[in-house]
Amino acid sequence: MPPQKTFQHLTDASAYQKLIKQYDVWLFDCDGVLWSGDDLIPGAKEVLEKLRGWGKEIVFVTNNASKSRKEILKKFVKLGVRADETEIFSSSYAAAVYLKKVLNFPSDRKVYVIGMEGIEEELDAEGIQHCGGTAKEDNVFLPPLDFSTLQDDKAIDPSVGAVMCGFDMHLSYIKLAKAYKHLTRPGADGPAKAGEVGGGCHFILTNDDSTFPARGGPWPGAGSLSSPLLFATKRQPTIIGKPHQHMLDTILAAKHFERSKAIFVGDRLDTDIDFANRGDIASLMVLTGISTRAEIEGDGAEIVPDYLVESLGDLDQVKEL
Numbered sequence: 001m002p003p004q005k006t007f008q009h010l011t012d013a014s015a016y017q018k019l020i021k022q023y024d025v026w027l028f029d030c031d032g033v034l035w036s037g038d039d040l041i042p043g044a045k046e047v048l049e050k051l052r053g054w055g056k057e058i059v060f061v062t063n064n065a066s067k068s069r070k071e072i073l074k075k076f077v078k079l080g081v082r083a084d085e086t087e088i089f090s091s092s093y094a095a096a097v098y099l100k101k102v103l104n105f106p107s108d109r110k111v112y113v114i115g116m117e118g119i120e121e122e123l124d125a126e127g128i129q130h131c132g133g134t135a136k137e138d139n140v141f142l143p144p145l146d147f148s149t150l151q152d153d154k155a156i157d158p159s160v161g162a163v164m165c166g167f168d169m170h171l172s173y174i175k176l177a178k179a180y181k182h183l184t185r186p187g188a189d190g191p192a193k194a195g196e197v198g199g200g201c202h203f204i205l206t207n208d209d210s211t212f213p214a215r216g217g218p219w220p221g222a223g224s225l226s227s228p229l230l231f232a233t234k235r236q237p238t239i240i241g242k243p244h245q246h247m248l249d250t251i252l253a254a255k256h257f258e259r260s261k262a263i264f265v266g267d268r269l270d271t272d273i274d275f276a277n278r279g280d281i282a283s284l285m286v287l288t289g290i291s292t293r294a295e296i297e298g299d300g301a302e303i304v305p306d307y308l309v310e311s312l313g314d315l316d317q318v319k320e321l
């Protein structure tokens with residue numbers, strides 16, 4: 001058995017200073033690191049400003065697909081945190097890029113969305129047609145045990161060539177039922193082809209976080225919302241967000257940094273820290289989100305960061321480099 005990985009718990013200004021000196025590229029998870037819902041983590045804004053002032057490159061990497069990069073940028077502005085759209089990588093963006101650039105998704109096919117504006121706006125930006133999502137007709141409740149409207153020819157659109165599932169606070173039976181029908185029609189396992197009616201239908205999850213950190217949380221996350229579809233269809237989806245490779249590919253296509261000089265700051269072991277570990281990027285865990293210190297201690301710990309601090313705000317104790 002390989003020896004258990006250990007982490008360094010950093011607790012004072014000189015340890016934080018040494019860490020900052022060591023890494024030139026700082027990648028930040030958002031929910032649970034910079035903010036929790038709409039509440040900024042104390043000190044996070046100040047630390048980001050200091051890192052910029054010391055010439056560090058900043059990148060934001062979020063699995064949150066509820067917003068597009070443009071909308072995430074608005075959130076940064078609202079919270080008074082400096083950011084640029086080119087620094088933001090969301091799973092909604094990475095998923096749209098994956099469809100366009102990796103799958104060459106045909107322009108005459110549509111994506112059926114379980115999700116919110118974030119996914120729709122990123123699909124629009126890539127020129128990909130979509131339905132479901134926030135469309136009025138799919139944001140209603142069906143009368144109990146009444147499947148009649150789903151029999152309508154228009155209900156199950158054969159031009160759909162992919163189902164994309166992300167965080168959706170208006171998840172409903174109608175959306176699950178339509179997505180299920182697309183994913184299980186004859187030949188759905190294959191790729192979507194141009195000019196075809198029905199046939200292949202890709203199954204894509206923006207991310208599969210089990211829980212979501214926000215005030216009063218954790219709450220069920222995007223992965224919990226897509227699980228009924230996995231259960232019903234027995235299909236294995238392609239998952240885009242952290243810890244999966246597609247997210248790293250999307251970042252590296254735009255940012256060309258040396259991995260040995262980069263560090264990823266995250267609150268969640270099975271997404272952020274695993275993402276960094278798999279990608280040969282150093283990892284710093286904070287305790288302001290989902291995962292706990294108990295999970296990285298002891299023999300049973302499977303995913304362990306390189307460093308631990310209580311909160312990103314602690315690094316604000318560093319006054320100069």
Ligand SMILES: O=C(O)[C@H](O)[C@H](O)COP(=O)(O)O
Pocket residue numbers: 029030031032061062063064065167207209210211212213220221222223
């Ligand atoms: O359910 C979700 O989508 C996730 O919990 C959440 O949005 C993760 O965001 P991150 O921590 O990667 O910023």
Ligand SMILES: [Mg+2]
Pocket residue numbers: 029030031032033266267268289
């Ligand atoms: Mg997080």
